[in-house]
Amino acid sequence: MTNLEFRNDIVVDLNFAYGSEHSIVNAARISLGKSKIKPLSDPINEKDKRFLKRLIRDYHGTPFEHGGFQFIIEAPLFVVHQLQRHRWSSFNEMSGRYTEFEPVFYKPKFFRKQSGKAMDYEFENLTGYQLEVAELDYESAIQHAMNKYNFLLQGEVAREHARMILPNSVYTAAVWTLNVRSLCNFILLRMDAHAQQEIQDIAKQAFTYLQEYFPNVANHYAEIAAIRPEFDLFDQ
Numbered sequence: 001m002t003n004l005e006f007r008n009d010i011v012v013d014l015n016f017a018y019g020s021e022h023s024i025v026n027a028a029r030i031s032l033g034k035s036k037i038k039p040l041s042d043p044i045n046e047k048d049k050r051f052l053k054r055l056i057r058d059y060h061g062t063p064f065e066h067g068g069f070q071f072i073i074e075a076p077l078f079v080v081h082q083l084q085r086h087r088w089s090s091f092n093e094m095s096g097r098y099t100e101f102e103p104v105f106y107k108p109k110f111f112r113k114q115s116g117k118a119m120d121y122e123f124e125n126l127t128g129y130q131l132e133v134a135e136l137d138y139e140s141a142i143q144h145a146m147n148k149y150n151f152l153l154q155g156e157v158a159r160e161h162a163r164m165i166l167p168n169s170v171y172t173a174a175v176w177t178l179n180v181r182s183l184c185n186f187i188l189l190r191m192d193a194h195a196q197q198e199i200q201d202i203a204k205q206a207f208t209y210l211q212e213y214f215p216n217v218a219n220h221y222a223e224i225a226a227i228r229p230e231f232d233l234f235d236q
């Protein structure tokens, strides 16, 4: 029997950030001619901040492609699958053909119960006996799948086939690179209360990096988001 590890965290490590609010402002200023490019030694001033806000307000998106991030993500497959829907970003993911999956699985702190209509579900945590039964079923199904994965490998079934038996909750790792424009789109969509909590977790972590490296952009987006009542940007 394979020993399993259950985790409930999702890791978003910053590998590097590139560009700056300067590079965004400069990219937009080229519209007015080369002489308007600010030297990097000039700090961002109040006029630049207003300019950034105006660019965001007017959907002038391309300047925000001149800065961005590379993250290393550690998350279960189902979350990485949701992440990969964000096509304006670049991914590389751990290969289930070249490596064997570790017996590490996501188990939420509390299983949630859903009610209401599709696209507007409400969730509450399961408790007591219901939670215990759900946890037992969940763990035993994963144990069974992982045991069979290892039996298949021992029986010389190729990794690319043996992996087909593994649950969505198995952890994988990915490199995710995207520009500020795309990250802000991601944050608006995935910090929204309608998004699954696990991907909201990635969006919240990514937002803290945005605040650190592109603080005025982050503030302006937070202002936009604040007009949407379901958006819980400020509940962190």
Ligand SMILES: Cc1cc2nc3c(=O)[nH]c(=O)nc-3n(C[C@H](O)[C@H](O)[C@H](O)COP(=O)(O)OP(=O)(O)OC[C@H]3O[C@@H](n4cnc5c(N)ncnc54)[C@H](O)[C@@H]3O)c2cc1C
Binding pocket: 085, 086, 087, 088, 089, 182, 185, 189, 190, 194, 195, 196
């Ligand atoms: C709460 C929630 C629930 C969801 N549920 C589902 C679901 O049930 N099923 C499902 O399949 N997906 C679902 N999604 C994923 C969603 O449909 C998008 O695929 C995902 O959010 C990526 O958004 P995006 O296209 O804006 O991002 P990106 O793919 O990064 O695209 C960024 C922007 O580029 C432009 N763009 C990109 N590709 C094209 C294109 N082909 N044509 C024109 N413009 C383009 C658009 O302006 C787009 O906003 C859900 C997303 C959320 C937030």
